[in-house]
Amino acid sequence: EAAVTQSPRNKVAVTGGKVTLSCNQTNNHNNMYWYRQDTGHGLRLIHYSYGAGSTEKGDIPDGYKASRPSQENFSLILELATPSQTSVYFCASGDREEQYFGPGTRLTVL
Amino acid sequence: QQKVQQSPESLSVPEGGMASLNCTSSDRNFQYFWWYRQHSGEGPKALMSIFSDGDKKEGRFTAHLNKASLHVSLHIRDSQPSDSALYFCAARDTGNYKYVFGAGTRLKVIA
Numbered sequence: 001e002a003a004v005t006q007s008p009r010n011k012v013a014v015t016g017g018k019v020t021l022s023c024n025q026t027n028n029h030n031n032m033y034w035y036r037q038d039t040g041h042g043l044r045l046i047h048y049s050y051g052a053g054s055t056e057k058g059d060i061p062d063g064y065k066a067s068r069p070s071q072e073n074f075s076l077i078l079e080l081a082t083p084s085q086t087s088v089y090f091c092a093s094g095d096r097e098e099q100y101f102g103p104g105t106r107l108t109v110l
Numbered sequence: 111q112q113k114v115q116q117s118p119e120s121l122s123v124p125e126g127g128m129a130s131l132n133c134t135s136s137d138r139n140f141q142y143f144w145w146y147r148q149h150s151g152e153g154p155k156a157l158m159s160i161f162s163d164g165d166k167k168e169g170r171f172t173a174h175l176n177k178a179s180l181h182v183s184l185h186i187r188d189s190q191p192s193d194s195a196l197y198f199c200a201a202r203d204t205g206n207y208k209y210v211f212g213a214g215t216r217l218k219v220i221a
Contacts, residue, residue, distance in 0.1 A: 004153075031207045033209070035211075040213055041213055042112075042116075042198060042211045042212050042213040042214050043154070043198065043200075043211040044211070045208065045209065045210070045211075048207070048208060050207070056208075058208065059210070090153055090154070092153075094207065094209075096207075097159065098144060098156035098159060099156065099200075099209065100156075101153030101154050101155065102153050103152060103153050104152075104153055
């Protein structure tokens with residue numbers, strides 16, 4: 001079965017600190033995605049990638065950077081974390097048919 | 111306003127009953143639609159996709175798409191307690207692999 005893993009699963013950060021969320025997929029999918037999930041908003045796309053070395057801005061990219069160093073790995077970087085970035089973050093990989101989501105990372109910024 | 115709107119926000123149905131979830135898009139470029147299901151503490155998982163007008167049936171689940179009205183629905187017959195979850199509608203246009211999700215419908219099946 002398709003496998004997407006995320007680390008860490010839980011993270012507490014301080015305001016102004018740097019946070020890196022990591023995602024690994026073993027599906028050999030070209031496309032990877034970062035979403036955040038907040039009550040009332042569903043899943044909102046932050047950044048996505050079509051392959052190693054590429055990153056594209058999603059619908060809410062402000063305050064976030066992304067890095068795709070390889071086919072398997074896709075990172076989300078918060079250079080200066082703020083309390084408004086407290087959320088659950090999901091990574092996904094996808095083909096033409098559907099996306100496969102990881103288990104999520106719960107981030108709390110104090 | 112979200113490009114993909116779902117209704118109702120929440121829904122309770124008795125075990126064995128029929129659950130009907132709705133999704134409307136405001137973007138005519140969206141041609142492909144999915145339903146995803148998320149159980150508490152997990153990531154969303156794809157239930158089914160629908161790309162053509164009409165019905166698509168997979169077991170107890172039936173999706174219906176009307177591209178003219180940009181409306182897609184999901185009907186779950188013989189609902190089970192294990193169907194209790196958050197259901198998302200997702201849409202994509204033909205030009206890229208960028209998806210837009212609705213805010214979700216929370217389904218509770220009462221035993």
